[in-house]
Amino acid sequence: MLSTASILIRSLFAVALVGALLGCSADDLGDEKPISVAVNAESPTWGNGIGELVNKKCANCHMPVSARGDFVPANVPTRTIINIGKESFFDSAGAVQDKGYAMLAYRRIFQDPVNPMPKQFATPFVGDEQLALKKYLETKGFGNQCPDGGSTQLTYSDVQESITSTCALSGCHNSGNTLRKTLDNLDGLRGSWHAAISYLAAGAMPQGTSGFLITTKGAKIFEWLCYGEEFKDLK
Amino acid sequence: MRFFVAAAAFLMFHAGQSRAEVTWEQQAERLQNISATLLDGVPFAEPIAKTRGIEASAAVSFLPKTNPTIGGKSEKVPSSPVHMVPTFKFDHRPSSIFSGNVGYEVWAGYLPSGGEKLVNINAKLTQYLAGSALDYVLALDQGMAIHLPLGVQVSSASVKGAITAKDSNDSFTAATSLFYFAPGIVLPLEAMLGPGESAWFNLLLGSKTTSSDFKIPADGTEFKLKDNRAVAQIAAGVSLARGFEIGAGLLYVPERLMMPRLRVGYHFAF
Numbered sequence: 001m002l003s004t005a006s007i008l009i010r011s012l013f014a015v016a017l018v019g020a021l022l023g024c025s026a027d028d029l030g031d032e033k034p035i036s037v038a039v040n041a042e043s044p045t046w047g048n049g050i051g052e053l054v055n056k057k058c059a060n061c062h063m064p065v066s067a068r069g070d071f072v073p074a075n076v077p078t079r080t081i082i083n084i085g086k087e088s089f090f091d092s093a094g095a096v097q098d099k100g101y102a103m104l105a106y107r108r109i110f111q112d113p114v115n116p117m118p119k120q121f122a123t124p125f126v127g128d129e130q131l132a133l134k135k136y137l138e139t140k141g142f143g144n145q146c147p148d149g150g151s152t153q154l155t156y157s158d159v160q161e162s163i164t165s166t167c168a169l170s171g172c173h174n175s176g177n178t179l180r181k182t183l184d185n186l187d188g189l190r191g192s193w194h195a196a197i198s199y200l201a202a203g204a205m206p207q208g209t210s211g212f213l214i215t216t217k218g219a220k221i222f223e224w225l226c227y228g229e230e231f232k233d234l235k
Numbered sequence: 236m237r238f239f240v241a242a243a244a245f246l247m248f249h250a251g252q253s254r255a256e257v258t259w260e261q262q263a264e265r266l267q268n269i270s271a272t273l274l275d276g277v278p279f280a281e282p283i284a285k286t287r288g289i290e291a292s293a294a295v296s297f298l299p300k301t302n303p304t305i306g307g308k309s310e311k312v313p314s315s316p317v318h319m320v321p322t323f324k325f326d327h328r329p330s331s332i333f334s335g336n337v338g339y340e341v342w343a344g345y346l347p348s349g350g351e352k353l354v355n356i357n358a359k360l361t362q363y364l365a366g367s368a369l370d371y372v373l374a375l376d377q378g379m380a381i382h383l384p385l386g387v388q389v390s391s392a393s394v395k396g397a398i399t400a401k402d403s404n405d406s407f408t409a410a411t412s413l414f415y416f417a418p419g420i421v422l423p424l425e426a427m428l429g430p431g432e433s434a435w436f437n438l439l440l441g442s443k444t445t446s447s448d449f450k451i452p453a454d455g456t457e458f459k460l461k462d463n464r465a466v467a468q469i470a471a472g473v474s475l476a477r478g479f480e481i482g483a484g485l486l487y488v489p490e491r492l493m494m495p496r497l498r499v500g501y502h503f504a505f
Contacts, residue, residue: 032255032256033256033257034256034258034259035256036256056258118307120307121259121263121305121306121308121310122306122307123257123258124306124307
């Protein structure tokens, strides 16, 4: 007959063993899904979901450095963070720089298969969120800046001089200026392709000019940027 | 007995719960905190020996599979499937107070760089820990005894190497301080095994603070986190007459992990 101590010992070991076996599981936060925002994909507005969506899935990274906590993604360009969490940022009658950023946001989210937003580590869009945001930006006039079906015979050599004299002036986007994106060579233009189209379309670049796109030089550069063979692999 | 079973059931139930929708920040924070918790090295708090001595031991933790998702991406977790820090301990029971004995123990553990194989990442882990405990031992009838140890342990772990990308030079450090109370009971095994042999069972309840720091130089990023958590561990073991110690336990850190652990030691009395 087993003693009380023996029964107790065996029971305790049984509890420990069962616990140990059941303990071989994943951590308990393994099944969560990306946070979702209720949006209206038919008629999206800032108030019915877009504002919350932009703040939760864009502005939480694209916020001023001073407002960030310990957990921040790296290399968020400061120029894309200004006011993105506010409705005024997406006001088509607002500042031309913000219009350029909003157009760039559209391109990076919907037209950039190479390096799309949100980034891989960021909270992904789910459900109708992307559809609603696309419609919202298009309604605001920030949609596709290069109409579908267009084409061009222009090549880099046809526009090189125009770009250099307009964008890559000394002190601006030339190779000697380490503070600005380089636009005096094809690699630099390819690296800033989405931004170049967006800022030109918004009238944010060249700085201090207006109506550049309706000039012969501006129209030629824009046409080449939109449809040039040199950018086919970026689409 | 019922209490211990209920405690075990409670821990298992809560470990299986899932969470609601999360942002990438919450996932990244979770992963960093879990990575730090995997390197805690919580002691077994086995009862202090009757005789003064030095003990060499190693606690093996069977690390749980961790969900590595951050946003839409899978990150690397600086951990291994089995983890162990070799530890030396000195213990002594010098004095009697009321109807019991008071003993103390101090220990230190060190895992040198390269002594650990990490999974999926090319990095080196260095880890050390140190602790001490005061144990009040109350003798009962038939050779049984109740142990009431109060202890503290500090530990530090550092992982350096290619964690986030193949050629990166990242570093992850985690420093933990733990205060615990681990009431337990010792039962003689003389009738079952032989003279001088005993079994023990305890429930460790503690509070720990972990500070972790994850640096990704390539991105110019540093993530610092401080994590305060309760800790619970149920453990049982046997002390054999020749000095060998064997134990098993289940560690639970709420919202972080639950994992089984084994401990093997040899107590050299002098």
